[in-house]
Amino acid sequence: MVERFSRQVVLPQVGEDGQRKLASAHVLVAGCGALGSHTAEALLRAGIGRLTLVDRDVLELHNVHRVSLMVLEDVGQPKAERCAAALQRIDPGADISAYVVHMGPAEAEEWVPAADVVVDGLDNLETRYMLNDACVKHRVPWTYTAVLGTHGMNMPVRPREGPCLRCLFPEPPPAGALPTCASAGILGPVPMALAALQAAAAIRLILDPAGSSTEDLVHLDLWGRHADHAPVPRSADCPTCGRGEYPYLELSSRTTVLCGDAVQVLPRRPLELDLEEVGRRLARLGSVHRKGSVLAVDLPEASFLVFADGRALVKGTHDPRRAQSLYDQYVAR
Numbered sequence: 001m002v003e004r005f006s007r008q009v010v011l012p013q014v015g016e017d018g019q020r021k022l023a024s025a026h027v028l029v030a031g032c033g034a035l036g037s038h039t040a041e042a043l044l045r046a047g048i049g050r051l052t053l054v055d056r057d058v059l060e061l062h063n064v065h066r067v068s069l070m071v072l073e074d075v076g077q078p079k080a081e082r083c084a085a086a087l088q089r090i091d092p093g094a095d096i097s098a099y100v101v102h103m104g105p106a107e108a109e110e111w112v113p114a115a116d117v118v119v120d121g122l123d124n125l126e127t128r129y130m131l132n133d134a135c136v137k138h139r140v141p142w143t144y145t146a147v148l149g150t151h152g153m154n155m156p157v158r159p160r161e162g163p164c165l166r167c168l169f170p171e172p173p174p175a176g177a178l179p180t181c182a183s184a185g186i187l188g189p190v191p192m193a194l195a196a197l198q199a200a201a202a203i204r205l206i207l208d209p210a211g212s213s214t215e216d217l218v219h220l221d222l223w224g225r226h227a228d229h230a231p232v233p234r235s236a237d238c239p240t241c242g243r244g245e246y247p248y249l250e251l252s253s254r255t256t257v258l259c260g261d262a263v264q265v266l267p268r269r270p271l272e273l274d275l276e277e278v279g280r281r282l283a284r285l286g287s288v289h290r291k292g293s294v295l296a297v298d299l300p301e302a303s304f305l306v307f308a309d310g311r312a313l314v315k316g317t318h319d320p321r322r323a324q325s326l327y328d329q330y331v332a333r
């Protein structure tokens with residue numbers, strides 16, 4: 001171990017004691033797409049001894065330009081499993097677990113308390129708010145990271161010592177209000193840069209928990225070659241870290257498997273979709289027919305009906321995780 005990590009151990013911030021701490025640390029990687037896979041690889045190579053990988057989805061062709069560890073022949077296979085297999089080849093002695101599930105409240109309540117740090121590889125804000133609830137409730141530090149287009153941002157969270165996600169953004173934006181990687185695109189190296197920032201923050205939370213500066217949000221614009229950071233005060237009346245309310249751990253499942261080879265996906269909160277706008281957005285990707293208050297959408301990878309109340313019926317699948325993933329990608333986050 002001394003030789004393998006010698007260039008890291010020599011750092012005054014790490015040292016032999018620090019390297020031993022990393023070897024005994026357990027990091028939960030929530031999501032194994034671009035952000036999660038790059039973060040997991042950086043952490044494993046730095047000597048983190050135990051990783052738990054969670055991702056509900058399979059690798060798609062349009063993921064390959066930005067992920068780590070996975071190659072073209074992995075398309076169609078679960079991302080968590082392919083990441084775990086590749087990581088295990090890098091370090092056969094590491095303790096790596098992979099779960100191909102949607103991380104809901106039950107999973108978060110079980111896995112978050114078992115981790116020393118949680119890192120963000122998620123693709124939707126709702127699950128991030130749920131994760132923030134779980135981490136603050138169980139006092140497990142985590143790092144919030146988001147990427148889109150040519151830029152991204154990162155903020156480490158030390159529960160009840162520094163600001164949490166809801167101190168930064170008290171409420172999630174309305175469903176469908178934010179662009180997604182499917183609609184706005186993402187430059188391949190962006191998640192790699194933000195994952196490096198996130199992995200370094202996670203290592204510091206393990207080695208120097210009290211000293212970790214968490215009161216700022218770092219923003220990187222890779223195209224404009226610009227970095228800045230904004231101070232984030234801890235909010236005294238934050239519902240999560242101030243009042244100890246965890247509503248996102250209470251939400252029940254939004255998906256129902258229907259007979260007739262379809263899955264219904266409910267919106268994350270009551271909403272009225274602008275079907276004209278959704279139709280225009282999806283018409284660039286496939287065929288769209290408006291039938292009253294229903295939009296019938298046929299894309300190469302899925303067919304679904306979208307209702308004005310935000311509900312969708314995803315056809316041709318019995319898999320609620322896949323249906324929810326398609327909903328998040330194409331209907332609303």
Ligand SMILES: [Zn+2]
Pocket residue numbers: 163164165166167168235238239240241242
């Ligand atoms: Zn807070």
